[in-house]
Amino acid sequence: MNLGINPFDRQFDSIESIVDTISEVLQCPATIEDVSHKLMAYSSHVADTDQARIATIIGRRVPEYVISALWQEGIIQQIMASTEAVRIPTIQALGLKSRIVIAIRNHQDVIGFIWVLDDHQLADDIAQLQLKRAAQAARIKILEMQNDRRKQEQQHYELCWSLLSGQEHSDMTIKEKAHQYGIQLPDSYQVIIVEFDAEISEKQYQQILYVVRTVEQIRVPLYVIHQNRLIMIAGTRSVRQTIAQYEEERSHFMDRLVQRFHAAIHVGCGSYYRQYTSTELSYHEALVVxxxxxxxxxxxxxxxxxxxxxFYRFLPAMVTEKEKTKVEHLSITLLRRYDLEHGSDLLTTLEVFLKYDSNVKKAAEALHVHTNTLTYRLKRIMEIGQMDLNKMDEKVTLYLELKLNKMK
Structure with missing residues (x-):
């Protein structure tokens, strides 16, 4: 092989012609993927190629179990951090034969990957040189494709916000737009909000995009990232996937977010709907959660x-109604006033008693007092608060009033 001649220093008419040249030069099967591990192009291969490659070609992306395992082993991080080609040994559990992979970069940003199935144990110097040359050729072609993708992403972003804000009033129009933009909407969907503790940085933004784009077992056709929230319109992957299976996969997806970012997240999910004119309602419900x-x-x-x-889902509407009238519950007002004047904690005692369904023994244990002490306090609560804790309606009213006070 004449290493002085660069076989990639020419004009390529497609990404497919680049991957074919890689395969021809290195005499190995090759694939080119985007940064989300979606398959962009692949060369031919012999019959005994590994299962991971076959699954990638059939599914048009690297299987999620392969990506997750490579992340857990730190291999993906190593590839993304290195400007050199990285050799990956055989991993039998994943059906993955040994490979050489290089990240395709535009300045510091990773925009794709070249994977070569290393059947013949390529010499490192040859692999490094030719893959670096191939990555430069692929970079140009991927950037051209990304310009078209940015226009598409802007269309997706605008459609997502228009659905969340209730600006679309015809389900037929929504589905026509989705078809025009190349979006496959699930038959049934819900809005999911993932809230992080702090505003999402640019680095985290790119990492979140990576995770969302590589999720396989749930369908996320539309999503936006705003301040400290990832907002997704998501649904089942296929008609055969049940809601229970979908929710299990959704839970796994949330676990991956936590593992990937080492951060606490708060998740709110709206109800499932079939009409996309109800997206705003599902979004509102997720916010309520x-x-x-x-x-x-x-x-x-x-x-x-x-x-x-x-019943918690009714509290926001009850708070709104309560604020209109400004009427306070007399018993709670009397107990609060007594606590302030005497340095007591009768209101908390009442709240714990109601929380444990009027079970004196459990409430006393939670308050770390003797049952006789609690019985005496309850008697004083009924006297001072002018209430009867033997009446269910009165207890339910007090319980809800105390919950509403926490919503303010």
Whole structure:
């Protein structure tokens, strides 16, 4: 092989012609992927090629289990950090034979990858030189393709916000736009909001895009990143996938976000709808979940779906109504006043008693007091607050009033 001649120093009419040249020069099967591991082009291969390559070609992207495993082993991070080609040994558990891979860069940004199946143990110096040359040729072609993609992403962004803000009023028009933009909408969908503790940095933004674009088991046709939130319109991958299976995969996706960013996240999911004119409603419901989780972290921390909030989902509307009238519950007002004047904590005692469904023993344990002490306090609460804790309606009213006070 004459290394002085650069076989990639010419005009290529397509990304496919570049991958064919790589395969011809190195005498190995090759693939070119974008930064999200979607397959852009692949060369021919012999019959005994590995399962990971076959699955990539069939699915038009690297299987999610392969990506996740390579991330966990630190291999993807190594590839993205290196300007050199990286050799990956055989990983039998993934059906992955040994490979050489190089990141395609535009300045410091990784915009794609070239993978070569290293069947013949290429010499490192030859592989490094030719793959660097190939990466430069691929960079030019990918940048051309990215210009078209940016226009497409802007269309997706605008459609997503128009759905979330309720600007689209015809389901037929929405589906026509989606078809025009090359978006495959799921039959049933929900809005998911993933809230991070701090505003998303540019680096995190790119990492989140990577995770969203590589998710396989749920369909995320539209998404936006705004301040500290990732907002997605998501649904089942296929008609055969049940809601239970979808929610299990959604949970795995959230786990990957936590592992990838080493950060706490808060998740709110709206109800499922079939009409895309209801996107704004699902978005509002997801926001309610986050609002309730902020007000009641201990009670609803594990809940993600709006449907699972129970009576909590009615609290925002009740708060709005309460603020109109400015009427305070007399018993709560009397107890609060007494606590302030005497340095007591009767209101908290009442709240804990109601939380444990009027179970004196459990409430006393939670308050770290004797049951006799709690019984005495409850008697004083009923006297001072002018209430009857033997009446269910009165207890329910007090319970809700105390919850509403936490929503303010």
């Amino acid at each position: 986050l609002q309730i989780k902020e007000a009641f972290p201990d009670e609803v921390d594990e809940i993600q779906n709006y449907r699972d909030l129970g």
